[in-house]
Amino acid sequence: MSGDLLNLTLRIWRQAGPNAKGAFRDYQLQGVSTHMSFLEMLDVLNEKLLQAGEEPVAFDHDCREGICGMCSLMINGQAHGPDKATTTCQLHMRRFKNGDTIVIEPWRASAFPVLRDLVVDRSALDRIIQSGGFVSVNTGNAPDGNAIPIPGHVQEVAMDGAACIGCGACVASCKNASAMLFVAAKVSQLSLLPQGHPERASRVIDMVAQMDKEGFGSCTNTSECEAACPAEVSVTHIARLNREYFKAMLITEK
């Protein structure tokens, strides 16, 4: 069936290295199965490039199950492509039509320098997590499950924040390249749970300071991050971060 095979034009950002000048290059790819995932389509392209003796397109990927947060890509101007709550690895080629031109760009943010082609350095997010310090958990015997009572609805909201996979789509889609949704997801879940309370005030102050130091933008409450987030982290977590910061700024010791 010809309907199951697509002929596509891929307009891909090629950049040899961090300091090299990048540019878009067009590639024609024939006979792409609609059952392929987006990354499998790129694998096919790379096979062809290798056969032709060209450099393959570098892109980030790992689990290909939508849980690791490694894949990225700005596909036709949308972080992780056109589907809601979907990572690039879970996007399928049936979403596209025969003859389509697909523009593929790396995440663009000063805090995410391009390393090569579509691969960006997202270690800024790791440094923000590190700045938040640690949560004290005793090792040894497994603690009793009900030793620390946590109301069900609180646990649910905390889990919604913990669902963040750290892919950076919020930064990529935000008009201000702000990392607020990411930082909020981390601050929020720990501020909700009793285990996170000892370092609650210092955590929000330190993480916001590190976020600014990394050169992310500021939040204008546009909610674009929430719409782009593959883990559907809500902007209410940003409000909670603001609240935590306000409190820490005015009424706590640190």
Added chain:
Amino acid sequence: MFLNALTRILSLPAVGLSRIPGLGPLVRACSTSVGQKIVMAITGLSLCGFLVVHLGGNLLLYAGEEKFNAYAHALHSQGALLKVAEVGLFSLFAAHLGLAVSTGAMSRMARSQSYAMKESKQGIFALPAGGASSWMGVTGVLIGIFVITHLLDLRLKMNPLVKYPAPVAAAEGMTPELNEFEVVRTVLSSPINAVVYFIGIFALGIHLTHGLRSAFHSLGLNGRRWDSLLKCGSLLFGWVIAAGFISLIFWSFAVPR
């Protein structure tokens, strides 16, 4: 380079304030991206409060010449209190504007290379954010231009395009006084002003529909009990304020001389 220099210059007042003993730690906490937004929210909400009072006073125009002039006279005879209020308002405005430029520059620097193609998963007029939130800068500039015109017109009474009515003495031997009711009517019904005021206030309406909700969000004052109320309330507030002020432009043409 330019943006870097701009943020340096804009941070000078904060640097100055932090030198005052005891203020340092608080000013530093207010200088982060989140802190700046908190101060922007507080100044924005205070300015919203001013708008409500201002509109309330202006609506007295509908009550007639006598009532409005009595209100204007009472306001103008506050003396030192009025000066303090004016300085306070100016500071709120300046702080709000300075922080907008400062956080805007921060965001501009955060993306040195823009996308060749950028689409959104939100609708263009996604309520309440997507639409108005992308227009805060533009509407802010329009409001700024309007406020300058407005101050020139009615605070300084120096707009060369307006023929101000001459002061009249209420009785023989008394100092001649401006009839504020007549002044307002003359200023509003001048055609160029009517257009400038309409555009400025319309921009204000758009600015408020996102601004009010965004301010609450920046202060962390949200919750599932009243989130939807806040969304609707913000839209309603913006357009009620705008409609109230705009109605006065039409009033100035309709009111018999």
